[in-house]
Amino acid sequence: MAMPSPHSDHWTAADLDHMPDDGLRYEVLNGQLVVNAAPKPKHQWLIQTLFLALQPVVPADMATLLGIGVLIGSDEPVPDLVVVTRPIDMESRGVPAAQVQVAVEVVSKSTTFPDRMVKPVIYASAGIPHYWRFEINPFKGQLPGETLPVLFAYSLGSDGNYEQTHRISAGQPVKVSAPFEFTIETGSLLP
Template sequence: MSVAPRTSTPDWPIPPEGGWTADDLDRLPNLPPHTELIDGSLVFVGPQTLFHSRAVSFFEWQLQSLAPAEFEVIREFTIDIDRQNRPEPDVIVVRGDVVDDPEQTRYPAEAVTLAIEVVSAESVSRDRETKPLKYARAGIAHYWRVENEKGLAVVHAFELEPTTRAYTSVGIFRERMKVSAPFPMDLDLTAIKARRSGE
């Protein structure tokens, strides 16, 4: 007895004419965690490395401990840039007055003062080219890109130049990152690769 081969097609969402919108991210069923919307297209995130996880945790906790009371530090949360762009930075610093609803799923870009992206193998071009351009145009004052350089964190820090609405570099940091904006910080970047006790 022969069995006919099963033909199955992936159950991918079919985009509407003109692409998906920011509101669609809240309505589409069964999307993978951390799905982003870039230029009307859904972007699915691949598995993350241990370095990525540790870097995100490091910046989340360090910034939470240093941020003034008027700011909140949130990890892996989408921001509204426009109708067709709702990216999810790894860490954001937002004004505390927009963090008021436990059911909210995004923050307005104008409330974000810092966006941090930890680069993964599958996100290099998005984190180096696509997202910084969109963040700058949305008026996000600070952008940090964190790269893995042989197991060590290197932070490329940028600040928005208000006249051109483009980012300008304020430094490349290895081992130690000392900055005064968006608020004073002195970070030991070597802690990102530090092994936890018992490992």
């Protein structure tokens, strides 16, 4: 299948319906089409293990979903994992941002800039209350003795921007209390 051309220089979430099913991940961020290769096993292992760890602690009025688009105007970012309020429209192309309580990204070498700089701004602008970013590779700003993976947890502040609430290194079990209580030890998320 040929790659569709946008009707203008601005891509929309609706354009994603015409993307080929080729194993690549397609997103629309700020009107731009972003294409990423399929994630590596380490990335997928962490996100799958986190998904399983969240199942017993996510409240009954919420659900955890993997790799689904978040509908934000004409944009559609695709976080690695989201925790959303129920009910979920099972026929929708994604979930409305208003239902997303937590957006989670695992930073890969190909997604460093979007996961650290672009997506947090988009998620905060959409009013998503919590953003969790996992660093699984050595990174600039990594503290001495800080063991991977490192979780940066953010909550939406009164000014509409994310404020860091936790920086959790492997080997340090920490209780996160919003939007639900959850004790996480990031080292347990990778073999």
